[in-house]
Amino acid sequence: MDTPRRTREQLRSWRWFGTGDTRGFSHRSRMQQVGVRREEVMGRPIIGIINTWSEISTCHLHLRERAGNVKRGILAAGGFPIEMPALSLGEVMVKPTTMFYRNLLAMECEELLRSHPVDGAVLMGGCDKTTPGLLLGAISMDLPAIYLPAGPQLNGHFKGVKVGVGTHTRTYYDELRAGKISAQDWVDLEAAMCRSHGTCNTMGTASTMTSIAEVLGFCLPGATSIPADDAAHPRMAADCGERIVGMVWEDLKPSRILSAASVGNAAATYMALGGSTNCAVHLIAMARRAGIPLTLDDLDARAREIRVLVNLMPSGDYLMEDFYHAGGLRALLSRIEAHLDLSALTVTGRTLGENIAGARVTAGSEDIIRAADQPISDHGALAVLYGNLAPDGAVIKPAAADPALMQHVGPAVVFEDMVDMMKRIDDPALDVDENSVLVLRNAGPLGGPGFPEWGNLPIPKKVLAKGVRDMVRISDARMSGTHYGTCVLHVAPEAFIGGPLALVRDGDVIELDVAGRRLHLRVPDEELERRRAAWTAPPPRFERGYGRMFSAHVTQAPAGCDFDFLQQPGTLPEPDIF
Ligand code: FES
Secondary structure, eight states, rough: OOOOOOOOOGSTTTTHHOOSSHHHHHHHHHHHHTTTTTHHHHSSSSEEEEOOOOTOOOOGHHHHHHHHHHHHHHTTTTOOEEEOOOOOOOTSSSSSSTHHHHHHHHHHHHHHHHHHOOOOOEEEEOTTTHHHHHHHHHHTTTTTEEEEOOBBBBEEETTTEEOTTTTTHHHHHHHHHHHHHSHHHHHHHHHHHHHHHSSSSSHHHHHHHHHHHHTTSSSSSTTGGGGGGTHHHHHHHHHHHHHHHHHHHTTHHHHHHHOOHHHHHHHHHHHHTOOOTTTHHHHHHHHHHHTTOOHHHHHHHHHHHOOOOOOBTTTTBHHHHHHHTHHHHHHHHHTGGGGGGGTTTTTTBBBHHTTTTTTTOOOOOTBBBOOTSSSOSSSOOOOEEEEETTEEEEEEEEGSSSSSSSSEEEEEEEEHHHHHHHHHOOOTOOOOTTEEEEEEOOOOOTTTSSOOOOOSSOOOOOHTTTTTTEEEESSOOOTTTTTTSSSSEEEEEEEEGTTTGGGOOOEEEEEETTTTTTEEEEHHHHHHHHHHHOOOOOOOOOSSHHHHHHHHHEEEEEEESGGGGGGGGGGOEEEEEE
């Protein structure tokens, strides 16, 4: 069947450049001012390249060069490229946390597309929040859009050990504090950790979310697995440029790509990847933008069905470069076909099933992408916990935690906030041992502020000294997807708004039962009510600016931390006259 093709008069950009009145004159004249001929913008798809490149966004440093590859593809296909910079959220550098700004990037992306003469978009990102940020904006604007992932860094090596970004930072930091490596080792590791351009090379949040973008249908097949510095990456960028022009003529928009089927595919893939807990927040936000009511319970149900098959750090042994050579995401999807709806439409104009036809795990790489009956762990990528400590839910990544701690009862050691934790965690007088449960509060969406990745609390020095490397930790914070440990995260409602985490005291006994999906504070209800009556809300974190808007509108983790006023599906009507 032939795909219906729009006429040039149906292009959105025709309203800017096609008319004979003073507006059309002015728009064309301004383009001619910069050396563009009128026929280059009249009746050709105008493609906005939304580029999150910046010099301080280290994972995206190559995206400026890649924009040139994208432009080559757009021009070859008969479109016209316009590169537009957008908020660049480099995970490590941006404070208080990039999560604070994810929704700002989403709004910026949506409004950049809305306000300019753009018919379609190539979205360039990859570092953790840029993928959901850009996709949220594109979903709401609903113009044809394709996602170009920055690609992961090459494998890191340190003294003969394959090192994963983030994962081994935490491993070696514990070894340093335990006196097992030298200060010079620590300095040398710093130079060895990040070997090339690109995003973190583990199955952290970046690789999880770019894989999710691909399985949702927003990327070319196999795009997300290509390392940033592989020659296939610029070729893939040019392919994105070429394809978006076809998508504009076909009017292939996010509302045709996102469906309950594609979201279900994403949830299944998240579990098989052993993806970051952050994915639970972002996937819920993206689904709800499209009017698909995804919940934590839906994700938990998928986690019970599908084991972790990808043997990548932090849950496993390998890195993204290995995953690429093992066949990448397409090969993984071929392993879990039975859990996927292969009829879901993608940016290729074909179905997911057609995109993965013939994909196989590379011979000899079966340990990297496991068969369904050989998962890397008996525990799943996610468990959603409820109880009197988390009435609206909390999450844990069992596959990256100590199996011996999946059922645990211990006394709480409570930290009021991050500053308090930093001050006291290594204090020899701290009353803590390996059975204690470390509790950090006031680190959620409002309390952090911005929902920082503080949930992987360091193990206290005096416990490290006993050779212990994992403990139960509970917080209303998030955790980096590159980190590991028995960390209960996203406790909701958060302490800052009076969630039960605010009521915990040192010595209270906490019960964690991952198989039973239970997180319980063994304190009588009447005592909790007394403590609640005595609790006073902290003053707001912000008096002005973006922070004030954030505080007024951000939702809690189980709802995706989107702004309440952005969660409606569908795009705004565009005015006829502007
Ligand atoms: Fe950018 Fe990890 S810091 S992906």
